[in-house]
Amino acid sequence: MPPLSRWAIRAALIYFLVGLTLGMLMLINKGVPIDPTLWRLLSAHTEFLLMGWVAQLALAVAHWIVPRFRGGDYGRLRVAWLSVGLLNAGVLLVGGGTAFGAPDWVTLTGRLLEGGAAIAFAIYIWPRIRPLGSG
Amino acid sequence: MPPLTRWLIRTALIYLVLALIAGVLLAARLLWSLPLPTAGLDTVYLHLFMVGWVTQLIFGVAYWMFPTYSREAPRRNPLLGRIVYGLLNAGLVLRAIAELGRTAQGDVWSWLLVLSAVLLWFAAAGFVVNTWGRIRGR
Amino acid sequence: MPPLSIWFVRSALVHLMLGFTFGALMLGNKGAPFDARMWQLRPAHMELLLVGWLIQLAMGVAFWIAPRWWEPPRRGNVTGAYAAFGLLNGGLWLVILGSLFRLPPGWTFVGRVLEAAAAGAFLWHLWPRIVGREG
Numbered sequence: 001m002p003p004l005s006r007w008a009i010r011a012a013l014i015y016f017l018v019g020l021t022l023g024m025l026m027l028i029n030k031g032v033p034i035d036p037t038l039w040r041l042l043s044a045h046t047e048f049l050l051m052g053w054v055a056q057l058a059l060a061v062a063h064w065i066v067p068r069f070r071g072g073d074y075g076r077l078r079v080a081w082l083s084v085g086l087l088n089a090g091v092l093l094v095g096g097g098t099a100f101g102a103p104d105w106v107t108l109t110g111r112l113l114e115g116g117a118a119i120a121f122a123i124y125i126w127p128r129i130r131p132l133g134s135g
Numbered sequence: 136m137p138p139l140t141r142w143l144i145r146t147a148l149i150y151l152v153l154a155l156i157a158g159v160l161l162a163a164r165l166l167w168s169l170p171l172p173t174a175g176l177d178t179v180y181l182h183l184f185m186v187g188w189v190t191q192l193i194f195g196v197a198y199w200m201f202p203t204y205s206r207e208a209p210r211r212n213p214l215l216g217r218i219v220y221g222l223l224n225a226g227l228v229l230r231a232i233a234e235l236g237r238t239a240q241g242d243v244w245s246w247l248l249v250l251s252a253v254l255l256w257f258a259a260a261g262f263v264v265n266t267w268g269r270i271r272g273r
Numbered sequence: 274m275p276p277l278s279i280w281f282v283r284s285a286l287v288h289l290m291l292g293f294t295f296g297a298l299m300l301g302n303k304g305a306p307f308d309a310r311m312w313q314l315r316p317a318h319m320e321l322l323l324v325g326w327l328i329q330l331a332m333g334v335a336f337w338i339a340p341r342w343w344e345p346p347r348r349g350n351v352t353g354a355y356a357a358f359g360l361l362n363g364g365l366w367l368v369i370l371g372s373l374f375r376l377p378p379g380w381t382f383v384g385r386v387l388e389a390a391a392a393g394a395f396l397w398h399l400w401p402r403i404v405g406r407e408g
């Protein structure tokens with residue numbers, strides 16, 4: 001497993017555990033009310049699980065298993081690292097921003113970073129999506 | 136493909152069908168009044184999809200394809216893997232039933248929600264523990 | 274990567290970018306309002322990311338990497354998988370168009386039925402391929 005995938009999968013696992021912990025707190029609060037402000041965690045729960053966990057894991061595994069170029073070359077690796085960096089910065093801004101009631105522009109910046117991550121990853125992986133042994 | 140992966144992937148496929156059927160019910164609710172408990176169905180739909188299908192599929196494929204942990208224990212702890220499978224599915228089924236059955240705060244369904252939350256959390260923690268050491272170069 | 278997986282994965286990437294674009298538009302509108310109708314994009318945004326991106330990527334990768342038979346046809350009966358691609362994309366776009374243009378609820382209903390049928394068709398194809406080395 002290449003270094004980028006290792007880093008991204010470890011980050012994804014941390015988001016998974018944190019996201020599920022927030023979910024557990026909200027679900028317990030739904031059954032047996034503890035603190036009404038816990039509902040503020042909903043956006044962070046969604047963000048950590050959808051973007052931090054699922055999307056990041058998908059990108060990491062795609063980088064690892066999609067056919068490489070001749071000689072085991074991954075292609076434009078810097079773009080892939082950029083994508084992972086943007087995604088994590090975006091998830092932290094959106095998740096942290098909504099959980100701590102930061103101004104809307106923090107969330108907006110985070111979403112823009114996530115959008116940039118998606119575009120960067122699509123540019124990076126696109127030429128590798130092809131039949132095995134075709135170049 | 137190890138047996139646990141087969142169970143996880145097959146169960147995930149069943150949840151995908153169930154989630155999309157819940158999606159059909161959500162759409163049908165707009166057309167007709169259904170003799171079904173549809174309060175909480177949105178949440179059930181989303182969690183059948185994200186936990187039952189996506190997360191379970193990820194668990195199955197990761198358990199199968201991630202680099203081996205060691206020669207003696209290639210998939211680290213298979214028993215923990217099976218416990219995670221049990222916790223995840225028990226938690227999810229319980230959650231779906233409790234969401235649909237719940238009518239008032241503090242009723243028995245509300246306590247089942249709490250139990251499902253704990254089961255799901257331990258499933259996640261078990262998966263992370265079993266997977267972490269397998270994120271390696273070879 | 275077989276041709277059907279290439280279609281699935283490329284289609285998934287296109288839906289990912291569209292989904293993120295809709296999300297960014299809605300969030301931009303939340304931070305600096307420019308058009309109140311932007312909120313109408315929310316159901317399409319969810320549909321694009323949950324069905325168009327996640328399910329489609331998973332189906333494409335599953336069709337590619339699930340164990341194959343020793344004898345041709347090595348992926349068994351692929352009719353269900355091809356049907357799933359058509360049904361999923363057809364259903365998905367009925368739901369999206371229905372929500373974007375506020376079409377009668379019947380559009381969403383038929384779209385959702387097609388999506389569920391896609392899941393059933395894919396399950397029909399993949400089930401016999403979920404086997405161990407011993408077959």
